[in-house]
Structures are given as C-alpha cells and as structure tokens.
Amino acid sequence: MFLANGFVVGSWSPHIPGVAQRLELSEFALGLLILCFGLGAIAAMTVSGQMVARFGSRRTLLLFALPVIAALPLVLAVANVWLAALALAIFGGAVGGMDVAMNANVVLLEKRLGRAIMSSSHGFWSLGGFAGGALGGVLIERVGLYPHALAVAVLAALVVGLAYPMVMDDHGSTPSAVARPAGHSQGRLPRRAAIYVIGAMAMLCLCAEGAILSWSALFLQKAMLADTATAGFAFAGFSGAMAVTRFLGDSLRNRLGAVATFRLSGLIAGLALAVAGLATEPWVAIVAFFASGIGIANMVPILFSSAGNQPGIDAGVAMSVVTTMGHSGLLLAPSIIGFVGGLFGLGPVFVGLAVMLGAVMLLAGKTASADWRPAARFDAVAADVTG
Template sequence: MFLANGFIVGSWAPQIPLLLTRLEIGEATLGLLILGFGLGALVAMPSCGVLIPRLGSRRVLRWFALACCFGLPLVVIMPNLWLAAPAMVLFGALVGGMDVAMNTNAVAVEKALKRAIMSASHGFWSLGGFAGGALGGITIQALGSFSHALVVSALSLAAVGVAAVALIDEDQPQEGARQPLRFPRQPTIYVVGLIALFAMIPEGAILDWAALYLRQERGADIATAGFAFAAFSATMAVMRFLGDAVRNRFGAVRTLRISGLIAAIGLLVAGLSPTPWLVIGALGFAGLGLANIIPIAFSAAGNQPGLPPGAGMSVVTTLGYSGILVAPSFIGFIGQNTGFAVIFMVLSVFLLAISLAAGFAATADSARPPLGS
C-alpha cells in the first residue's frame, strides 16, 4: 500500500509542469490548484480519524486505496481549469485518506511485531515515489500525459490488489468509537505534529516545485527535471529501509537530531548549486536526512499515552501533511517573486528546528522492546 501511494504521488510530480501549458495558466494559478489538492487531503484526514475506530484501518484503507488508483487519470483528462480544480480536490482527498489509514495500520503491525517497521513502510513509499518520478518524465515524452496516467493507474491497481488481501485486521470497534472525534489535550501530540509539519514543508517543496526550479532556473529539460524528485525519493527509500535498524540502535531522539542536520545541509546546498545535476545530488543528500523524520513522528503519534492510535495519527498527519499539501501553494506564490533557490535555502532553517525539538518524539520507541531485552 505504501508503494502504491508513493508511486501515484511520484507519478504526479512530472505532470505538474505540463498543467501550465495544457490549462494555459500561470504559476500563481497552479499554486491554487495544488492548494486544492492539499485542502482535499486535509478534509479527508480528520474524517479517517473518525472512520478508523468504527470500521478498522484495514477496511478504510482498502476503499481509499482502490479509489486513489483512479485519481491521476481523472486530473489529467480534465480539459480546463474549472473541471481540473474539483478533480484536484478529490485526488487530494483520496491520497490523504489512504495515507492516514495505511499509517494507522502500520502502527498496529509495529505493536503486533513488537519492533519498529514504520521506516521500512515509508521506504516502500519512497521506492514508489522514485519509480513514479524516474519513469514519469520518460513515459510522458514517449506516450503523452494521459497514456502515462493510465499506466500509473493500472500498475497501482495491481499493487493494491496484492496488498489488500494481506492487511492485518487489528482493530475492532472501540468503546466510545461513535463519539465525535475531539481535539486531544496532550500538548506533546501537537509538538510531534509540528515536527512532521517542518519536515513535510521541504518535502512538499521538492515534490511540487523542484522540477520547475530545474527547468526555469537551472535550464534542465523535462526528463532531467523529473530526476529531482526521483533522486530525493531514491535516497529516502534506501535510508528508510535502513532506518528501523538505525532507530533501534541509537533511539528515536538521537536519530531525529542527526537527520534534521543532514537534511538542512542538503536543502541549503540545493539552493546554492548552479547546475541541474548538482541540485539533483543535493536533493538526494537531503533525502538521507528527511527519510526517517516522518516515520519517527508517525510512530510517536501512534504511541501517545492515553490517546487512541487513530486519533493521534489523525492530528499529526493533518498537521504534517498541511506542509506537503498546502504549504507548497504558498511557496509557489513566493517563489515566482524570489525564485525557488531562495526558498530551498530558507527551508533548511525548518529542519534545524526539528533537531532542537527531537526530544518530544521519544514515544516513537514504544513500538520496540527496551534495549538488551
């Protein structure tokens, strides 16, 4: 499921520059479309926080995943701005709902196995993002944008079909599950949410604007531009597959501190690099640091004392994914005036803040037994 979701999102990245010409819009309008995508996701995420305690994460994930496979063709087929806008909102809602459900299910698997697997799960997401980004530009050039979207839909359906039959059926309806979802009172969950937010703002900037940055400010062609998110996703995937062992060895807090510093250096260098391939290399380095920030934050969210996993996950995903889904639209408005090189340099400060706040994610280690056991 993580692989399919990442593949859909990664395949969306090389389609973004084409919207400018196909819909005959500017960067500001494109930013509004991306904002619509984000708003759709942010509406769906709290809704999943209500649905999951009632229906279980497995059932919710199955339905959202199936529908999500058709999101990209729906957007690409729209002939004008007025039809593309609601399609973007729906696409975002499907991606966001699937994300909450699959992360909640992953927390249940961690608890059942009594060891961390969240980083590896997100590793599959990054592997999907790498495949989608790397193949996207090439496939679009060879087959066209709509044919590319259909290929993405078919491959995603195959992955979802395989995964759907093997999902863990962990959660029975919980006591009080039909009570409306209330905002948690524990302040720590909101700090964890800010950690996720400060990580996902740079991730969203890379997803939505790195290709355009390379094309407009560094003179890359569309195929080369597609490798920006691909390189970022590739290094994230490698580090995420190693991340559970790293976290089990050094602990969540220390891993988070070092990860924030590495990512900050990568973003700073990406903004300063004068050529496309240097930018791509710097974004790949940033991916090494960003790789395990979100998995640690999500594990911490699902293991908050006195808070149901679905509720904690809903808060942190809603805050966090506003960074990857909503913030890039504002980055677009700013970037058209300042250039995106400045944006990437400024975003490195957000990653330094994560290093300072790492201690609030200590509950991420609740998924594994104590050292020496």
C-alpha cells in the same frame, strides 16, 4: 499499499502539462487547480482519522484505496475546469485518506512486531512515486494520455488486490494496541498538547521537503547559472537519497532508538541545507541536497510512529492530526518560500530552513514514544502462542 499510493501520485505528475494544455490553463489557473488536490487531501485526512477510530484502519484503507485506483482516469475524463477541480479534490481526498489509514495500520503492526517498519513503508511510497514518474513520461509518449491512465489504474488495482488480504486487521493486533483509554471518545480531536507539538514538527520537516521539491532546481539556475540538466540533479539526488535511506532507516532506529535517530537525522539535514544555501558551485549544492535527503528521510516517519503511539489517544485520530498539520506545510511552504525568496534570495531561505530543522532537532525527545514497548512485544508473542 504504500507502493500503490505512491505509484498513482507519481503517475499523475507527467499528466499535468497535458491537462493544462487540454483545458487551456494559465500557470496561475493551473496552480489553483493543483491546489484543489492538496485541499482535498487535507480535508479527507481528518475524516479518515475519525473513520479509523470508528471502523478500524484496515476497512478505512480499502474505502480510500478504491477511489485512488480510479482517480487518474477520472481526472482525464473531465471536460472543463470546474469538473477538473472537483475530480482533483476527490483524487487528493482519496490519496490523503488512504495515507492516514496506511500509517495508522503501520503503527499497529509495529506494536505487534515489536520493531520499526515505518521508514521502510515510506520507502515503498517513494519507490512507487519514482516508478510512476519515471515510467509515466515514456508510456504517455508511446501509448497516449488516457491509455496510460487506464494502465496505471489496472496496475494499482492489481497491487491493492494482492496486498489488501494481507493487511493486518485491527482486531488481530495486540489488546494493548486496540484498547480504548477510559473516557476516550472516538473521532474527537485530542486535548493533549504533545500531539500538536509533533504535528508542528512534521509540518516544519515537510516545509523543508517542499522547498527542495519546488525551488532547488531554480536556485541552481538563478544563483549559480546551472543549465537545466544540471539543475535537475538537485531534486533527483535528494529524492533518490531519501528513498534509499528510508529502507535503511528502520534498522538504524531499531538499533539506536527513535530519539537518537531523529537527532542524528536532523543534524545531517540541517548542516546539509546550510551548505546548500551558502554554496556557490552547482556540484556543491547538488551534493548538499543529496545529503539533506539522507537526513530528512526518516524524520517524518519517526514523527508518525510517535503520533500513533501517544498514550490516551486513538492512533487514527492522532495520525490524522499529524498528517494534516504536516501536509499543510508541504502544501503552503512553496508559495510562502517563493515570496520570501523573491525578497531575500533562495540561498538565505535554505539557510533559514537549516536553522528551523536545528530547532526541530532540539525537540527530538518528543519522539520517544515511537519506540516499541517491551510489554507490547510480550503481549504480541503471548497472543501468538495462545491463539
């Protein structure tokens, strides 16, 4: 399911220039249009968390996965800017709602298995995004925009159709995973401050990710006079390192624990971003961005697991809070960083982000709840034996 979600989102990226050309949009207007995607995602995340609390993550996952499948052809079918804005808001809402439900289901599955799988799940999202983006440009040139969108919908439907029957039902998890704490009300925002601290940590981590996504190539071009091809290696290295590290992250977390893994990840990411911001040669910055991908890769997955395991809070509601706060950072950071970078330069911005990740690393103790509890594993084994 993570693979399908990432594949559809990655496949949308190569369509952006074509949509801008067809609707005759300026860069400013295109930016506002793309903002509708992010706003739709943020709005749907809260709704999805409430639905998970009421109906369970499995059913909610299907309800949002179906519009994700149809979203890309829908966006390409619209004839004017206003309909495109509505279609993109629906697209973003479906992707964001599916994101919350997927992560909530992984939290339950981690409790049942007694080990971490969140980072690997996010690794499949990164793999899907890479495949969608890499294949999209090639297929669009060969078959055209709309045939490509239909092909993406068919492939996504195939993956979802194969995966969904194997998605764990919430009622099939351990009793401790689904039990409601006394006095808990489904769908309400939690009152525990810890969940908002975790959400703020996710927001700062995703700020760094958004900064590298949007500004690393321009940083190499303007500060180091790198050519376009060389500058492109900055984010490519970051993205590739992050995808690979996410598949290795669960093994590391199972061995070291969430707190130590998060602290080590933050240290690597902070030092790497500081080197990137102070670099004077393109190859140094590229290696530094690659290393920052290794560090950042597992920070957000650990925070998601920690959110879903907070005592006294429904996993779906907790996930909606943390994903909404986190993705708001991913959405807002590029524009804010552009303004600050225009005043002080992008190098100091990346150094500032390194300091910010250092502060996040000092809060690593907040991720202790991400580690599975022996009692949960015992309950899971007992349920398997008796059931």
